[in-house]
Amino acid sequence: MMEEQNVTTEVPAALKRLAKYTVRGFYGVEYSLAVDVLTRYPCVKEDDLLQLLKYERKQLRTVLNTLKADKFVKLRMRVETGPNGKSTRHNYYYINYKVLVDVIKYKLDHVRRKIEADERDSTTRSSFKCPSCSSTYTDLEVNQLFDVFTETFCCTYCNTEVEEEASALPKRDARTLLAKFNEQMEPIFVLLRETEDTVLPYDLLEPQPTAIPGISERYKYNSPIS
Numbered sequence: 001m002m003e004e005q006n007v008t009t010e011v012p013a014a015l016k017r018l019a020k021y022t023v024r025g026f027y028g029v030e031y032s033l034a035v036d037v038l039t040r041y042p043c044v045k046e047d048d049l050l051q052l053l054k055y056e057r058k059q060l061r062t063v064l065n066t067l068k069a070d071k072f073v074k075l076r077m078r079v080e081t082g083p084n085g086k087s088t089r090h091n092y093y094y095i096n097y098k099v100l101v102d103v104i105k106y107k108l109d110h111v112r113r114k115i116e117a118d119e120r121d122s123t124t125r126s127s128f129k130c131p132s133c134s135s136t137y138t139d140l141e142v143n144q145l146f147d148v149f150t151e152t153f154c155c156t157y158c159n160t161e162v163e164e165e166a167s168a169l170p171k172r173d174a175r176t177l178l179a180k181f182n183e184q185m186e187p188i189f190v191l192l193r194e195t196e197d198t199v200l201p202y203d204l205l206e207p208q209p210t211a212i213p214g215i216s217e218r219y220k221y222n223s224p225i226s
Contacts, residue, residue: 011042011204015097018191022104023072025188030055034063035095038073042207043094048215064093071103078209096205105192108185115178128162130155137162 016039024032037044037052044052050060067073076092128137128145135157137145145153145162152161182189 008198008200011097011200012195012198014191014194015198018104018188018195019072019095019097019100021191022188023067027066030059031063031067034067035072038093038095041210041212043076043092043209044212045209046091046093048212049093051215052212071099074099092209094207097200098205101192101195104188108188111181112178115181119178127165128153129165130158130160130162132160133158
């Protein structure tokens with residue numbers, strides 16, 4: 001249960017690192033640069049992102065739509081009145097860090113479960129085959145095949161020496177995947193543990209548009225559409 005005294009008035013650096021590290025690892029540089037901007041400026045207009053990142057608009061939309069679909073960023077649409085009195089709609093993007101943490105935990109758990117399922121599957125696959133009668137055996141049955149007199153592994157049906165299936169070799173690599181996954185994801189696990197009891201107030205989870213010096217135009221903000 002999150003503790004009341006851990007409510008903070010600003011987004012902790014560890015949460016920002018978690019966002020940047022995860023997106024950089026799972027999506028690549030184009031995506032991580034966009035997230036870097038959103039960790040610095042809490043709620044940024046799409047046009048400002050375009051100027052900061054120097055992306056083509058189509059490229060930026062692809063990046064933002066992917067991150068939005070995966071719930072790493074959220075979209076807020078606002079109607080703004082410009083100096084000429086004309087109202088226009090603008091997209092603003094931001095990170096809801098509570099949603100971000102939940103999504104990261106879900107994705108990591110999903111990958112871990114898949115690896116574990118692959119590992120369980122690999123233990124039931126045939127690893128040895130008799131060249132004579134085509135009987136197959138798993139790794140768990142190998143102790144039944146060993147002939148102490150000939151010091152070979154022999155088929156229990158026809159006593160022919162069994163052969164290790166070539167196709168079984170890469171499958172058995174799945175058993176080391178979980179260890180590799182845990183090792184590679186350890187920095188993310190550390191950041192998740194570090195931020196576990198952090199409670200952010202509403203104004204940090206749903207931030208207002210951020211003016212970026214030298215870039216943002218001045219508008220009168222009307223009510224958000226979504």
